[in-house]
Amino acid sequence: MPLMRAAVMRKGQLIVDDVPDPVPGPGQALVRTLACGICGSDLHFLKYGQRMVDLSKETTGVAMLDLGRDVVMGHEFSAEVLELGPDAAGPKPGTVVTSMPVMLNGFSMEDIRAVGYSNEYPGGYSERMLLSAPMLLEVPNGLDPRLAALTEPMAVGAHAVVKSGITPGETAVVLGCGPVGLAVVAALSLAGIEPIVAADFSPARRQLATTMGAHEVVDPREEPAIEAWRRVDGVRNVVLFEAVGVPGMIQAAMKDAPRWARILVVGVCMEDDSIVPMYGINKELEIRFALGYMPNEFADTLNAIAEGKVDVAPLITSEVDLDGVPGAFDALADPEEQCKILVRP
Amino acid sequence: MPLMRAAVMRKGQLIVDDVPDPVPGPGQALVRTLACGICGSDLHFLKYGQRMVDLSKETTGVAMLDLGRDVVMGHEFSAEVLELGPDAAGPKPGTVVTSMPVMLNGFSMEDIRAVGYSNEYPGGYSERMLLSAPMLLEVPNGLDPRLAALTEPMAVGAHAVVKSGITPGETAVVLGCGPVGLAVVAALSLAGIEPIVAADFSPARRQLATTMGAHEVVDPREEPAIEAWRRVDGVRNVVLFEAVGVPGMIQAAMKDAPRWARILVVGVCMEDDSIVPMYGINKELEIRFALGYMPNEFADTLNAIAEGKVDVAPLITSEVDLDGVPGAFDALADPEEQCKILVRP
Numbered sequence: 001m002p003l004m005r006a007a008v009m010r011k012g013q014l015i016v017d018d019v020p021d022p023v024p025g026p027g028q029a030l031v032r033t034l035a036c037g038i039c040g041s042d043l044h045f046l047k048y049g050q051r052m053v054d055l056s057k058e059t060t061g062v063a064m065l066d067l068g069r070d071v072v073m074g075h076e077f078s079a080e081v082l083e084l085g086p087d088a089a090g091p092k093p094g095t096v097v098t099s100m101p102v103m104l105n106g107f108s109m110e111d112i113r114a115v116g117y118s119n120e121y122p123g124g125y126s127e128r129m130l131l132s133a134p135m136l137l138e139v140p141n142g143l144d145p146r147l148a149a150l151t152e153p154m155a156v157g158a159h160a161v162v163k164s165g166i167t168p169g170e171t172a173v174v175l176g177c178g179p180v181g182l183a184v185v186a187a188l189s190l191a192g193i194e195p196i197v198a199a200d201f202s203p204a205r206r207q208l209a210t211t212m213g214a215h216e217v218v219d220p221r222e223e224p225a226i227e228a229w230r231r232v233d234g235v236r237n238v239v240l241f242e243a244v245g246v247p248g249m250i251q252a253a254m255k256d257a258p259r260w261a262r263i264l265v266v267g268v269c270m271e272d273d274s275i276v277p278m279y280g281i282n283k284e285l286e287i288r289f290a291l292g293y294m295p296n297e298f299a300d301t302l303n304a305i306a307e308g309k310v311d312v313a314p315l316i317t318s319e320v321d322l323d324g325v326p327g328a329f330d331a332l333a334d335p336e337e338q339c340k341i342l343v344r345p
Numbered sequence: 346m347p348l349m350r351a352a353v354m355r356k357g358q359l360i361v362d363d364v365p366d367p368v369p370g371p372g373q374a375l376v377r378t379l380a381c382g383i384c385g386s387d388l389h390f391l392k393y394g395q396r397m398v399d400l401s402k403e404t405t406g407v408a409m410l411d412l413g414r415d416v417v418m419g420h421e422f423s424a425e426v427l428e429l430g431p432d433a434a435g436p437k438p439g440t441v442v443t444s445m446p447v448m449l450n451g452f453s454m455e456d457i458r459a460v461g462y463s464n465e466y467p468g469g470y471s472e473r474m475l476l477s478a479p480m481l482l483e484v485p486n487g488l489d490p491r492l493a494a495l496t497e498p499m500a501v502g503a504h505a506v507v508k509s510g511i512t513p514g515e516t517a518v519v520l521g522c523g524p525v526g527l528a529v530v531a532a533l534s535l536a537g538i539e540p541i542v543a544a545d546f547s548p549a550r551r552q553l554a555t556t557m558g559a560h561e562v563v564d565p566r567e568e569p570a571i572e573a574w575r576r577v578d579g580v581r582n583v584v585l586f587e588a589v590g591v592p593g594m595i596q597a598a599m600k601d602a603p604r605w606a607r608i609l610v611v612g613v614c615m616e617d618d619s620i621v622p623m624y625g626i627n628k629e630l631e632i633r634f635a636l637g638y639m640p641n642e643f644a645d646t647l648n649a650i651a652e653g654k655v656d657v658a659p660l661i662t663s664e665v666d667l668d669g670v671p672g673a674f675d676a677l678a679d680p681e682e683q684c685k686i687l688v689r690p
Binding site for chain 2: 055056059060163250265268269270272273274275276277278279280281282283284285286287288289290291
């Protein structure tokens with residue numbers, strides 16, 4: 001059986017090993033991974049995989065995968081088309097593409113699989129992947145494949161901004177400037193929202209928030225984000241984006257929010273959480289949860305990057321090869337040093 | 346000092362006693378209470394008054410009142426105008442009116458007081474009240490003042506329905522058929538929503554829900570409300586109205602809600618509560634909190650009752666005089682016997 005190299009999650013550990021080389025089936029494309037970003041969700045999954053599998057089963061009714069078997073993660077990628085499988089229509093071999101990390105073998109829930117969170121479909125921490133041929137998007141304008149790999153995380157921010165319903169004339173507070181919070185800042189900036197107030201403990205992350213378009217950045221230990229917002233605007237409608245994803249943040253946003261504010265939760269909190277409903281009631285708050293993106297948002301994000309409307313280069317803080325993946329997972333613990341690490345198999 | 350009879354909250358007890366007869370100031374009207382509904386909030390307030398005062402101060406920054414002093418509750422009323430104070434323009438003496446229970450002495454937060462939750466302004470559990478003359482609404486069509494007194498609780502339902510953004514073609518599930526849940530059912534019915542599925546443990550309350558316009562009613566111990574909704578529709582967008590107001594109900598609604606559903610929280614839960622954010626995230630739910638109503642919603646509700654579009658008579662399960670108020674508070678503990686008790690001073 002032909003093999004390829006991959007960073008594999010096996011029995012809760014991340015190791016680099018040989019795994020079966022994938023063979024494209026009907027409607028599938030075999031691609032060579034060019035670049036793949038390491039996502040915070042992958043760090044969570046390595047640590048709390050079983051809880052994530054259980055929560056997914058519990059909340060959606062669908063079992064993602066079996067953690068007793070190998071999983072090759074990596075869902076923020078660009079790639080080169082190597083070969084189209086039987087009956088597969090798509091960009092010809094040699095084309096640089098990206099794609100939503102979704103394998104679409106049909107149109108029922110059982111036919112849709114998450115590339116990078118699957119036992120069957122290895123993600124971008126490997127030399128080669130299978131993708132759904134109809135889902136492939138050609139990377140336009142000769143865009144650097146390393147930048148194209150950031151389409152996925154940036155699309156998460158674009159979707160959150162659309163879901164929030166924010167419109168020019170309204171203002172935004174972004175709590176947390178990890179890759180998700182920074183993607184939200186970039187999408188808000190692209191949507192013409194002003195001012196954007198962003199908060200993070202890390203000076204490096206605050207600097208990145210400014211680079212991505214935040215008008216005011218604060219260390220919440222020194223000044224609460226909502227106070228900074230009151231200082232720079234304090235009058236117009238405000239949407240609070242919760243992009244931290246730890247217990248207590250939703251309630252913190254509910255406490256901070258002015259009357260009639262919207263809270264958009266894009267941080268992924270996997271623990272149980274506690275709220276005081278009276279804050280929601282007395283201020284008539286609205287809380288919207290966002291996850292992922294729609295295909296048009298993904299395509300629009302790729303185009304925005306390719307046309308230079310969003311510069312994602314500053315987010316990439318280092319690059320590693322497959323052997324460097326386990327070390328990169330450890331390095332991402334320090335927000336001062338790292339933001340987005342790209343794997344280049 | 347002239348006195349009047351009232352049911353007074355004094356040191357956490359409800360007693361019937363003489364209190365100072367109010368004298369109308371500038372912009373105020375002195376009215377004679379004709380009918381006043383007993384609200385679940387008043388039962389809460391008698392039991393957990395200090396917590397409600399603290400939560401209000403904490404969440405809105407405004408101190409409602411001092412529980413060390415007398416409070417005459419009652420905020421769902423109709424009344425007859427007796428006398429207009431200095432510089433007060435309003436309906437002439439003898440006119441039957443209702444009003445939002447708000448004393449508007451000016452336009453800053455400190456100038457706005459809640460009639461019925463105030464040390465200065467006695468509510469409808471008394472012979473006479475002061476109201477804001479510009480807030481008075483003449484009861485039209487010769488509507489029975491006992492029915493006009495239900496404008497306030499029905500307006501809470503109308504506001505919740507507006508806040509939910511529900512439109513014809515969407516469907517509704519109402520969790521809890523106390524007066525608030527029933528007001529929601531009535532407002533949904535008036536808005537042409539179909540089907541409306543309502544759930545309550547009490548057969549009498551379920552019967553009232555049907556009377557108010559619910560198309561399907563269930564005992565949630567026998568069939569979860571969302572299963573009943575799946576049985577009668579299960580396809581179109583659904584808005585879940587949480588009208589119970591005890592801990593765990595928001596999470597129960599989040600667990601029941603299908604993907605992309607909206608949850609409108611109109612039940613007033615005064616305890617801390619626990620949620621699992623992953624339900625919100627994986628299903629991209631939206632949670633909106635509603636409180637009270639807007640002046641136009643209040644006026645529209647009065648007109649809908651007066652024009653016979655909403656029949657509130659079935660909600661009134663008994664009437665008492667002022668001496669009967671303490672006993673009526675006890676009687677409301679049994680949802681099988683009582684729904685709305687009217688006080689007729």
